[in-house]
Amino acid sequence: MNILESVRLAIRGLSANKLRSALTMLGIIIGVGAVVALLSIGQGAQAAITQQIQGIGSNLIFVFPGALTQGGMSFGAGSSATLTMEDAAAIANPLNCPDVYAVAPQQQRNAQIIYRSRNTNASVVGTVPQFSFVRTLEAADGRFFDEQDLNSSARVAVLGAQLAMDLFEGEDAIGQTIRINRVPFRVIGTLVEQGGGGPTDTSLYVPMTTAKSRLFGSTVARGGGTSVQLISVSAISEGRIDAAVQQITELLRQRHKIEYDDDDFSVTGQKDILGVLNQVTSILTLFLGAIAAISLLVGGIGIMNIMLVSVTERTREIGIRKAVGAKRRDIMVQFLIEAMVLSILGGVVGIAFGAGVAALVTATGVLNTQVSLQAVALAVTFSMAVGLFFGIYPATRAASLNPIQALRYE
C-alpha cells in the first residue's frame, strides 16, 4: 500500500467525522497561528529597533560619564559629571585619536517652550554644529546652526519634526521667535522626521555656548572644566570603530589619571548597543514563541485524544482490515497518516491564520511585522512532529489489536 493511497484513505476517514476533525485541527491551527504571529511580531520589532539605532548616526560611538554596569551598557548617561568640553576637544584632536572623524558633546535639560499662546515641555539640547553630521540629522527647512552661531552664542534654535508640528501646527516656523524658559530664540531650521518614537523628533537644538550662558548655566566638572552629559563621536569608517573606541578610552584614562579598571566614563559603539538590544528582543521573541509552542503542544494532545477515541470506535474496522490481510504496518501507517493529515492541514491553516494576524498588526501601523520563512518552516516542522509524536501511540494501539477480538467488538 503506497503513501498516496494511505493519504486518500486518511482523508476519507477524517471526512467521515468532519466536525470532530475540524475541532481537533483547531488546536493545531491556534498553536501554529500563535507561533507564526508572535515570531513575526518579534522579528518586526527587532527590525524596527535595528533601523532606529542605525538611524541615529553613522559609525557612532557614545562616551558617557560614569562607569557602565556589566554586560555592555547602561542608560545612566549624565549620572555623574566627569566629562568636560575639554575632553571633547581632546578627542577631536587627530593627534590624540586618529580614527575619530567628528565629535559632538551635548548638554541637555527639559525646558518650557512657548510660541505665542502655545506652550509645551521639550528636551533642549545644547551642542555643536558637528552634531548634525555625527547624528545624521537633516534640515527639512532652514539650516542647522554653524560655527559662527556657536562662537557668537547666537540665540537660534533648530526644532525636531514633531516639536515643530506641535508648536507651529503647519505654519512656517523659520524666522519665528519662540521662548525657551522665557528667553527669546529665533527658529532657523526644522529637522526631517526620524520616526519610530525616538527622542530626536521631540527635541530642540541650540548652540552649546548659548545654552550655557542663557539657559542652563555651566556645571563645573569634578576635575575642573565645563561638564557635558554625553559626547557623540563619529569614527572615520565602520572598520575603525573598534580602534577609535580604544583610542578614546586610552586618552580619557590618561586625562582623568585612571590607572586600573575603575573608569569614570564609558565608551560604547553603536554596534554594542544594537547587539544588546537585539539580544533582548531575540530572547523576548523566543520567549513568546515558546509560550505559543505550548498551545501547539496542547493541540497535539487533542489529536492524540481524538485518535484514541477513533481507534476504539473503529476497532471493528481494524479487525476487518486485519482479517482480509492488513499487516501491522498497514494499520499503523493508516492511523499515523490520519494524525499527520490533521496536524499538517491544521499547520497550513494555522500559518495562514498567523500571517493574517501579523498583517492585521501591520495594518494598524504599530509595527511592520515580518512573516519569515524561518518561522513558517519552524511551525510546519513542529506541527508535523506533533502529529507524528502524538499519533504514534494511538496508531500502535490500533496496529496491535487482536483481529479475533476486534471482529467481535460491538
Added chain:
Amino acid sequence: MIELDSVTKVYSMGSVEVHALRGINLQIEPGEFIAIMGPSGSGKSTLMNILGCLDQPSSGRYLLDGISVAEMNDDDLAGVRNRKIGFVFQNYNLLARTSALDNVEIPMVYAGISTSARLSKASNALESVGLAGRLHHKPNQLSGGEQQRVAIARSLVNDPSIILADEPTGNLDTKTGREIISIFQHLNRDRGMTIVFVTHDPEVAACTRRIVRLRDGEVVGEERVANPCGNDIASSASAESQS
C-alpha cells in the same frame, strides 16, 4: 489443500486452562464443500479461527497448500489471509460508509494491486454475485442478503485457496439464506472453489457435500452428503445444477 494434524488449542483464563480443541485431524481437498457442525462450545469457532489463520494452534501441525502456518509471525499470517483465505461472516462485517466497490477492493489494496486492476476485478466479482447494479451503494443502503453478497465478492477477489464462511445465513431469512447458499454452491461447482461452512444449522450443513461433526473439541463424526440440499434448494439454485 488443508491438513490438520493433531491440532490442539488451550486458552488459559487466569489459572484455569480451557481445552478448546483436543487433537483435531482433518484433511480438506481442493474443490471440497464441507460443513463443520457442532453445538456452541464445541470448538468450531476456535477451529475456524485457526483454519482462517487468525489464530495459531497450541500444538500440532497445520499445512495450508503445503505451507506450515503454525510457526508464522503476525505479518506473515496477514499475508496468508490476504492471498489464500476468503472470509464470510454471519454479520457481513462490511465497512460502513464505504461503497460496495470500495469494500470489495480492500483485500486487493493490501495485496498491492494497481488501482485500475482493482476496479475491474471488484466490479467483476460484484457482478458474479448478482450485484452489477449496486456497485456504489453503501452497506446501509443494501438489504442483508445484498450485504452478504458483497462480503462474498470481497472474499473472492484475491482468488483464495479456501473460503471460510461462519454461519453465512445466520442473520438472513430462509429464502435469502437459500439464495446465498446457492451462490456458494455455484462457486464450488463452476469455479472449483474450496468452501468451508461453520454452522450449527443442520439444514445449511445439508447443502454441503461433507459434514464434520465437532463436540467438546474433538471430531466425533464425519459423513458424506449424497444429495446436497435435497431437491428444493437445488432446483431453486439454478437449472444447470445437479444434472
